[in-house]
Amino acid sequence: MVSALEIKHVSKTFKNDQESILVLKDLHLTVNDGEFVSIIGPSGCGKSTLLKLIAGLDLEFDGKIIVGNHQVSGPSKDRGFIFQEHRLFPWLNVENNISGNLSLKNQDTRKRVDDLIALVKLKGFERVYPRQLSGGMSQRVAIARALLRNPDVLLLDEPFGALDAFTRTHLQEALLEIWERNKTTMVLVTHDLDESLFLSEKVVVMDAKPGSIKAIVPIEIPYPRSRTSKSFQELRSHILNLLDHHPQDKEDWSI
Ligand SMILES: Nc1ncnc2c1ncn2[C@@H]1O[C@H](COP(=O)(O)OP(=O)(O)OP(=O)(O)O)[C@@H](O)[C@H]1O
Ligand SMILES: [Mg+2]
Known part of the structure; x- marks a missing residue:
């Protein structure tokens, strides 16, 4: 192992x-x-x-x-890190919080962000801002954000x-x-x-x-x-x- x-x-x-x-x-x-x-x-x-x-x-x-x-x-x-509180950027919508400094104009990034949004069951919320999300939804965004970097x-x-x-x-x-x-x-x-x-x-x-x-x-x-x-x-x-x-x-x- x-x-x-x-x-x-x-x-x-x-x-x-x-x-x-x-x-x-x-x-x-x-x-x-x-x-x-x-x-x-x-x-x-x-x-x-x-x-x-x-x-x-x-x-x-x-x-x-x-x-x-x-x-x-x-x-x-x-190594990805997820904290007790989600620590999302309030001024960025869901998809931009997930993509961070990676451009969504890049087709590969766009596809991976879309796949992750589907994985954490947030389809339809791509353009929504953190203030409009529940605690559980915010934490799912934080999980998707961490997974995008493919951490070991x-x-x-x-x-x-x-x-x-x-x-x-x-x-x-x-x-x-x-x-x-x-x-x-x-x-x-x-x-x-x-x-x-x-x-x-x-x-x-x-x-x-x-x-x-x-x-x-x-x-x-x-x-x-x-x-x-x-x-x-x-x-x-x-x-x-x-x-x-x-x-x-x-x-x-x-x-
Ligand atoms: N920056 C720091 N300076 C001094 N002491 C610290 C610091 N950070 C943590 N400690 C102390 O280290 C110990 C462990 O803290 P830690 O936050 O790791 O505990 P924890 O097991 O995560 O607790 P909890 O379950 O409450 O989150 C505590 O006694 C805390 O006061
Ligand atoms: Mg602790």
């Missing part, structure tokens, strides 16, 4: 005038080419920090991060966290369809345990203070998955135990 992403002995410390805070401690993770991996863990355990390191947005860390055959040395179009790895930091449960379920299904079609390697950070179980082939469970990997749980349930199946429920209980779950924290894990 070829690895798309290798995280080797990665540690991260934030320093300010008074103190140094160790946020990630000796992380090791291999993500195979085309694999769908979720990262779950308590707030503040360093999930977003880790994604930013993989994205090349922060180069001050110990250890190595390798994407494909290259050590990460900055942002690159081999798509990094998603709680992309559906701000959406209502119905839209979230809908977009999870859309993301699964995109993954099954494109086989882009996916690294998804989520607070939603069911989302990670529904989507991914393995769940990385993180611990806090300092952020470290507590367990990597393979999810060997065939797709499409039923959230009510016995195997789904068993894995949910298993991961909740790993997360050291207490009943009063229930809402933290979206169940």
Whole structure:
């Protein structure tokens, strides 16, 4: 199996005038080419920090991060990043938000943008501006924009966290369809345990203070998955135990 992403002995410390805070401690993770991996863990355990390191947005860390055959040395179009909030340009319509600095006069770009608009089910909304879109539609534009660059790895930091449960379920299904079609390697950070179980082939469970990997749980349930199946429920209980779950924290894990 070829690895798309290798995280080797990665540690991260934030320093300010008074103190140094160790946020990630000796992380090791291999993500195979085309694999769908979720990262779950308590707030503040360093999930977003880790994604930013993989994205090349922060180069001050110990250890190595390798994407494909290259050590990460900055942002690159081999890694797409989707944030919790969509970050669309309000002054650009849907198709221009997706195409960005690529010209739609180029036939190849035009075709790929049209294909992506169809893939994220936004046909008919090409000329619409972000203010006229719902949160879920905006997030679909953000996904199409990231996919246009044909990234080897798509990094998603709680992309559906701000959406209502119905839209979230809908977009999870859309993301699964995109993954099954494109086989882009996916690294998804989520607070939603069911989302990670529904989507991914393995769940990385993180611990806090300092952020470290507590367990990597393979999810060997065939797709499409039923959230009510016995195997789904068993894995949910298993991961909740790993997360050291207490009943009063229930809402933290979206169940
Ligand atoms: N630029 C920064 N300077 C100093 N500390 C930071 C910085 N960014 C993050 N931190 C700290 O690093 C820790 C991890 O933050 P991070 O945002 O990665 O957590 P997270 O797991 O994504 O949390 P959440 O689930 O709430 O999004 C936190 O304690 C945070 O305060
Ligand atoms: Mg975060």
